[in-house]
Amino acid sequence: MVAQNVAFWIVAVAMGLAAIGVVRTRNIVHAALYLVVVLAGVAAQYILLGAEFIAWVQVLIYIGAVVILFLFGIMLTRAPMGGDSEFDNNQRFPAAVAAVFLLGVLVTLLVDAFGNQKIKLDAAVLATGKTATVGDAIFRQYVVPFEVVSMLLLAALVGAVVIARRD
Amino acid sequence: MLDAAWIIVLIPALSFVLILFFGKKLPRQGSEIGIVALATSFVLSCVAVVQWVQYVDEANAGKEGLGAIGKNLLFAGKEYAEVEPIVHSITWWQNGAMKFGVGTQIDGLAVMMLFVVTFISLLVHIYSTAYMKGDVRFTYFYAALSLFTFSMLLLVVAPNTLQLLVGWELVGLCSFMLIGHWWEEGANSNAALKAFLTTRTGDIGLMIGIIVTFFAAGTFNIVGINQYALSSGADHTLMVVGASCLLIGIIGKSGQFPLHTWLPDAMAGPTPVSALIHAATMVVAGVYLGARLYGVFWSGFNIGDGGFNPMAIIGAITIIIGAALAFVQTDIKKVLAYSTISQLGYMVMGLGVGAWVGAVFHLFTHAFFKALLFLGAGSVSHSGSHHSFDMKKDMGGLRKYMPITFWTFLIGSAALAGIAPLAGFWSKDEILATAGQGGYEVFAIVGLVGAFLTAAYMTRCVYLTFFGEYRGHGQPHESPKAITVPLIVLAVFSVFAGFAQAVPLGLEKFVEYVEPHFAFPPVLVPEFDYGLAATSLIVVAAAIGVGCFLWFRKEEVGAFKDLTRRSSLANAGYTFLVNKYYLDDLYEGVIVTGIKGPIARVSYWINQNVIDAIVKGTGLAARSIAGGTYRVDQDVLDAGYNTLARETGASGGLLRRVQTGRLQWYALVMFFSVGAFALALVIFS
Amino acid sequence: MVLNQFLILSAFLFCTGVYGVLVRRNGVLVLMSVELMLNAVNLNLVAFSARLAEVSGQVFALFIITIAAAEVGVGLAIVLLIYRNLRSPDLDELDQMRG
Numbered sequence: 001m002v003a004q005n006v007a008f009w010i011v012a013v014a015m016g017l018a019a020i021g022v023v024r025t026r027n028i029v030h031a032a033l034y035l036v037v038v039l040a041g042v043a044a045q046y047i048l049l050g051a052e053f054i055a056w057v058q059v060l061i062y063i064g065a066v067v068i069l070f071l072f073g074i075m076l077t078r079a080p081m082g083g084d085s086e087f088d089n090n091q092r093f094p095a096a097v098a099a100v101f102l103l104g105v106l107v108t109l110l111v112d113a114f115g116n117q118k119i120k121l122d123a124a125v126l127a128t129g130k131t132a133t134v135g136d137a138i139f140r141q142y143v144v145p146f147e148v149v150s151m152l153l154l155a156a157l158v159g160a161v162v163i164a165r166r167d
Numbered sequence: 168m169l170d171a172a173w174i175i176v177l178i179p180a181l182s183f184v185l186i187l188f189f190g191k192k193l194p195r196q197g198s199e200i201g202i203v204a205l206a207t208s209f210v211l212s213c214v215a216v217v218q219w220v221q222y223v224d225e226a227n228a229g230k231e232g233l234g235a236i237g238k239n240l241l242f243a244g245k246e247y248a249e250v251e252p253i254v255h256s257i258t259w260w261q262n263g264a265m266k267f268g269v270g271t272q273i274d275g276l277a278v279m280m281l282f283v284v285t286f287i288s289l290l291v292h293i294y295s296t297a298y299m300k301g302d303v304r305f306t307y308f309y310a311a312l313s314l315f316t317f318s319m320l321l322l323v324v325a326p327n328t329l330q331l332l333v334g335w336e337l338v339g340l341c342s343f344m345l346i347g348h349w350w351e352e353g354a355n356s357n358a359a360l361k362a363f364l365t366t367r368t369g370d371i372g373l374m375i376g377i378i379v380t381f382f383a384a385g386t387f388n389i390v391g392i393n394q395y396a397l398s399s400g401a402d403h404t405l406m407v408v409g410a411s412c413l414l415i416g417i418i419g420k421s422g423q424f425p426l427h428t429w430l431p432d433a434m435a436g437p438t439p440v441s442a443l444i445h446a447a448t449m450v451v452a453g454v455y456l457g458a459r460l461y462g463v464f465w466s467g468f469n470i471g472d473g474g475f476n477p478m479a480i481i482g483a484i485t486i487i488i489g490a491a492l493a494f495v496q497t498d499i500k501k502v503l504a505y506s507t508i509s510q511l512g513y514m515v516m517g518l519g520v521g522a523w524v525g526a527v528f529h530l531f532t533h534a535f536f537k538a539l540l541f542l543g544a545g546s547v548s549h550s551g552s553h554h555s556f557d558m559k560k561d562m563g564g565l566r567k568y569m570p571i572t573f574w575t576f577l578i579g580s581a582a583l584a585g586i587a588p589l590a591g592f593w594s595k596d597e598i599l600a601t602a603g604q605g606g607y608e609v610f611a612i613v614g615l616v617g618a619f620l621t622a623a624y625m626t627r628c629v630y631l632t633f634f635g636e637y638r639g640h641g642q643p644h645e646s647p648k649a650i651t652v653p654l655i656v657l658a659v660f661s662v663f664a665g666f667a668q669a670v671p672l673g674l675e676k677f678v679e680y681v682e683p684h685f686a687f688p689p690v691l692v693p694e695f696d697y698g699l700a701a702t703s704l705i706v707v708a709a710a711i712g713v714g715c716f717l718w719f720r721k722e723e724v725g726a727f728k729d730l731t732r733r734s735s736l737a738n739a740g741y742t743f744l745v746n747k748y749y750l751d752d753l754y755e756g757v758i759v760t761g762i763k764g765p766i767a768r769v770s771y772w773i774n775q776n777v778i779d780a781i782v783k784g785t786g787l788a789a790r791s792i793a794g795g796t797y798r799v800d801q802d803v804l805d806a807g808y809n810t811l812a813r814e815t816g817a818s819g820g821l822l823r824r825v826q827t828g829r830l831q832w833y834a835l836v837m838f839f840s841v842g843a844f845a846l847a848l849v850i851f852s
Numbered sequence: 853m854v855l856n857q858f859l860i861l862s863a864f865l866f867c868t869g870v871y872g873v874l875v876r877r878n879g880v881l882v883l884m885s886v887e888l889m890l891n892a893v894n895l896n897l898v899a900f901s902a903r904l905a906e907v908s909g910q911v912f913a914l915f916i917i918t919i920a921a922a923e924v925g926v927g928l929a930i931v932l933l934i935y936r937n938l939r940s941p942d943l944d945e946l947d948q949m950r951g
Contacts, residue, residue, distance in 0.1 A: 045861075110863065
C-alpha cells in the first residue's frame, strides 16, 4: 500500500507539472514533449489501478501515434519552432478564473460525494484489468459500439484525407 | 270670358316666349307674333266687357223684378243690385293652413282695365313697327312689350294682394328693361336705374301695407280685405297704418310728390314705351291699387268725412308742382311727362276726396289722350325734327308738314286741357264736382288751378312744336301709316270716350258697370254741377288766351321780355323750376350720398378691422398651431423615436461584442456557464 | 489508495486542459489541450472501474482513446487547412463569424 501511494504521488506531481507546462510553455515542441510526459504518467496510473491492457494501449496509441501526428502537424503548419513565441491570446485572466472556478466546483463536489472511499486491489479488480476480460467485454456486450467506432475511424480517416487534400 | 279671363292674361306671356325663341327668324322679326297676340287679347277683352255688362244687367233686372231681395246700396237715389266680382283662384302652393292662390277677379274695374291695357298695347305694337324699324334690338323690344303687357294684366286681374305684388314688381322690371332699351348710352341706363330704385323705395310701403292688411283682415284676398275694412269691427289703427303704407307704394309707382323724380328721366326710353308704360298703364297701377283696395283707404283716412287726408293732399301738391315744371321744359316728352305727373295727381287726389268714379274715369280717358300725345310727339321726332325732341331748337311750324300729327295732337291737347265735350272735360269735372260736394272744397280749387296751368303749358307746347318757323335741320314730312293710324284711332277715342260717364246726357256707364257694388264704401256720386263746369271752361279758355298772348305773338310782350334777366326774383323762380325744385339734388346729392358715405366708411372699417382681423387672427392661430405641432413632432415624437432607435443601435453595438467570431471566446463563455450551472446544482441539491 | 486522489488528479488535468483550450492561440496547442482533457476523463473512468470492479469503465476508456486518435487526425487536417487559408495558424484571425 505505501509503495503504491508513493508511486502514485510521484507520478501525479510529475503529471501536474507537465500539464501546466503544456499550457504555458512558449516552445511548441516542448509542449509536445510535456504532453508525452503527461500521457506516460496516465499510463502509469492505469497500471497502478490494475488496468494493464488499457495502459499499454494508451502508450501505443497516444504516445506512439497521436504525439507523432502532433509533431507532423507542428511541422506542416510551420509553427515557429524557435524557443520563444507568444502563444497566448488575450483572455488569459478570464480563462484562468474560469479554470480555477471549475476546479473548485469539481473538487468540492468530489470531496463532498466520495469522501474517503478506497480502492482495494483485490483479485476481482485485477481480473477486470486482464486483456482477456476486456476483450471479452468488447466483443460481447459492446460489440455494436465497437463496430460503430470502427466505422467512425474509417470516416475520420477518409475525412482527414479529404480535408487536407491539396487540389 | 268672365270665367276664363286668365286666357287674356296668358296670351301675352305665350307671345313673350314665342318671340324670344322664334322672333328673329320671322320676316318681321317677331312683331307679327306680338301684334297677333295683343289683337287676340284685345278682342277677348272686348268680349269680357260685353259679358260683364250683360252680367250686371241680369243682376239688376233680377233685382228689379224680385223687389228687395239681397242687400241694396243706395246711391243718390238709384239702387243697384249687389254684384259680386267673379273670382277664380287656384292654389299656387300651400304652407300649413295658409293657401297662396293665383287667379282672376273680374268685375267692372278689371274689365275696364283689361280693355284699356290691351287696346293701348295693341296700338303701341302697331306704332312700333314703324317707329322702331331698324332698331338694333327690335325683337327683344317686342318681347319686352309682351312681357310687360302680361305683367300688367296679371296685376289687373289679381284676386289677392300677393299676385298684385308680383304683377307690380314685374311691371317695374319691364319698365327698367324698356327705359334702358338703348343702354349703350350711360344716361339711359342711369334713368332706368333711377326709375327702378325710386319705385322700389315706394314698394317698401306697399309690402308693409300688404302685410298689415293681411294681419288685420286675416286674408290676402282683395274682396276679403275690403269687406273687413268696411265692417264695423275693423281695427282703425291698423287701417290707418295700412292705408299710409299703401299710399307710399302709390306715391312711388304713380309718380306722386316726393317720389316723382323718376318719371321725367324715364323719357330716355323709346317713345312707344313712354306712351304705353308711363302714360297709360304702369303709372296708373298705383291709382288702380288705390281703387281696388278702396275700402282700406276709405276707412283708414276717413275719406267720407271731408276735411284733409294725406291722399288728397299729396295728390293736390303733385298736380301743382307737375304743372309748374311743365312750363320750363324744352323737351316735348318732358312736358308730357310732367303733365302725366300732374294728371296722376288728379287721380290720386280724386281717390282722396272720395271721387272713386271720377278718378277711375279720369284714368280711362287719360290713357287715351296721353298715349295720343306721346305717340304724336314720337311721330314729330320720327319725321319732323330728325329724331330730336327739343322743341326750341328743332321744331316749329310743323303743322304745314305733318297735318295728321298736328290735328291729332291738337285734339289730344284739348282733351287734356278739359275742353268740352272732349273726354278730359268729363272726367276732370267729375273729380272736381265730388271734391266740391264732398266737403273738400279746397281741393276743388286746387283742381281748377291745375286745369288753368294744364291748358297754359299745353298751349305753349303746341305753339313751340307746330307753329312759327321751322327751326330744325331735317326734312319734315308726314309719318308712315303705321304711326298715323294709331294716332287717328286714339284721337277718336279722346273725343268720344268721355261720353261713357256724361251725367247730363244720362250716360252713367261707369257708375253702373265699373263701380263695384260689393264690398265698397258708400262713395258720393255727385250731381252734375253746371256752375262748376262752366267755371272750369272759363278757366281753361282764360289759360289758352293767356298762352296765346304770351307765345303766339311775333315778338314777346314788352313787360315780359327778358323778364328773367331783369328781375332777379323772376330769375330765381325760373332757376328754381328749371332745377326741378332742387329735389333731384336733394335726393341724390344729400340723401343718397349722406347715407352712402358713412355707411360705406363704416362698412369698410368693419371689413378691415373686424372681419379681416378675424381672418388674420385665424390665420395666425393656425400658423402658430402648426408651428407648435411641428415643435412637438420634432422634439417630442421624433426625439422619442430617435432615442429609441439610437439606444437600440447602441445596445446592438454592445451586444455585438459578444459575437467576436473567435472560437476560444465562445469556449470560455461556455465553460464558465457550465461551472456556474454545476455550482448551482451543488448548492441547490 | 483513496479513490478521491485519482479523481482530483483527473479534475486537475481537466481544468488545465480547459485553460489551455481557452488560452492557446495555435491550433495544434489547442488540440494538445483537448488531449489533456480526454486523458483526464479516461483516468476518471478507469479509477471508477477499479473501484467498482467493473470492466465497462475500461471498455469506455478504450473507445475514448480510439475516438481521440481519430479526432486528432481530423483536427490536424483542419488546422492544416486553416494554415493554408490564413497563412498562419493563429486562431485569433479566424473571426469571420464576427458579429
